[in-house]
Amino acid sequence: MKTFSSKDEMYKFSSAARAEGKTVGVVPTMGALHEGHLALMRKARKECGVVIATIFVNKTQFAPNEDFSRYPRTIESDKAGCEAAGVDAIFAPTTDEMYSPDFATYIVNEKAAGILEGAVRPTHFRGVLTVVMKLFNITAPHVAYFGQKDYQQTVVIRQMVNDLDIPVDIRIEPTVRERDGLAMSSRNRYLSESERKQAVCLHTSLVKCRELMMGGEKSAKNLAAAMRAVIDTQPDAKIDYVEIRNPDSLEPVDNVRPGDVALVAVRLGKTRLIDNMIL
Ligand code: AMP
Numbered sequence: 001m002k003t004f005s006s007k008d009e010m011y012k013f014s015s016a017a018r019a020e021g022k023t024v025g026v027v028p029t030m031g032a033l034h035e036g037h038l039a040l041m042r043k044a045r046k047e048c049g050v051v052i053a054t055i056f057v058n059k060t061q062f063a064p065n066e067d068f069s070r071y072p073r074t075i076e077s078d079k080a081g082c083e084a085a086g087v088d089a090i091f092a093p094t095t096d097e098m099y100s101p102d103f104a105t106y107i108v109n110e111k112a113a114g115i116l117e118g119a120v121r122p123t124h125f126r127g128v129l130t131v132v133m134k135l136f137n138i139t140a141p142h143v144a145y146f147g148q149k150d151y152q153q154t155v156v157i158r159q160m161v162n163d164l165d166i167p168v169d170i171r172i173e174p175t176v177r178e179r180d181g182l183a184m185s186s187r188n189r190y191l192s193e194s195e196r197k198q199a200v201c202l203h204t205s206l207v208k209c210r211e212l213m214m215g216g217e218k219s220a221k222n223l224a225a226a227m228r229a230v231i232d233t234q235p236d237a238k239i240d241y242v243e244i245r246n247p248d249s250l251e252p253v254d255n256v257r258p259g260d261v262a263l264v265a266v267r268l269g270k271t272r273l274i275d276n277m278i279l
Contacts, residue, residue, distance in 0.1 A: 001082065002089040007098075007138045010091045014052065014140040022049030026141035028132060031055040031092075032072035032186035033081045036176040040145040041085035043173055052139045053082045054091040056098065060106075061127025072186055091139060098134065106130045107164075109156045115250055116263060117152050117274070120240050125156050132157055136168055144168050149175040149183050151263060151276040155250055175275070177203065183275045195268040198234035202264050205230040205242070206277035209262045213279050218255045220244040223262070231266055240265035240272065247278065 025048030062068035181203035
């Protein structure tokens with residue numbers, strides 16, 4: 001397995017693979033890898049001739065009050081995980097390599113900033129889309145893998161690819177969970193023992209929503225209220241949002257139909273967790 005920190009060397013590696021007729025797959029991550037990330041890499045391994053994993057904690061997607069400086073950085077164990085998952089090359093640049101001091105060009109989804117994650121984190125998707133576009137340009141993939149865990153992110157990335165005619169095939173893989181249902185996340189390690197136990201309420205609320213819907217409840221308002229009630233049983237859980245939305249447009253729905261998506265964001269102490277389920 002190769003590790004690149006230079007954009008030029010990364011691009012040369014990928015171009016050479018493309019010239020040999022290989023399908024190049026990329027898995028963008030911020031490191032602190034867990035089974036969710038590794039599942040994306042193993043999927044890429046099955047489907048692509050060359051697999052690139054990127055590891056870059058992207059400053060532009062964090063607001064000044066967020067956890068950029070304390071975000072976990074575990075590059076040595078990340079490398080071992082990538083190697084075991086069959087990755088051919090890691091791209092792990094520095095912030096200086098990615099962003100020159102006079103950097104000034106961003107990609108903005110004009111709708112996303114106002115809703116769900118974008119309402120709470122107004123500059124988040126601008127940072128995500130900009131870095132994903134840069135990573136696509138540097139790693140020149142045919143295919144890119146993302147997790148359903150970050151549902152709104154998958155929607156804005158697909159829209160960017162459609163709107164800007166980017167020749168990359170976007171594949172979304174299911175959320176990998178802990179045994180109790182908590183979605184794996186690099187941020188779970190911030191949780192205290194008590195918060196960790198309470199954190200399962202995100203998943204429990206989604207399961208409750210699905211059960212009620214299967215039982216015939218169609219009102220998004222009633223389903224959201226039931227989900228809130230589940231989360232509110234946990235003393236330290238503070239809800240940012242509980243929503244049921246159209247899976248493509250993320251517009252609110254009144255009457256829930258199969259295929260709509262339930263999304264939750266909850267704060268536990270200083271940690272903010274998100275999860276979702278297709279109903
Ligand atoms: P991150 O390092 O958090 O930026 O995540 C990198 C990629 O891994 C994104 O596409 C995430 O959606 C995906 N991912 C994170 N957690 C999970 C999970 N539990 N299951 C599946 N994919 C995940």
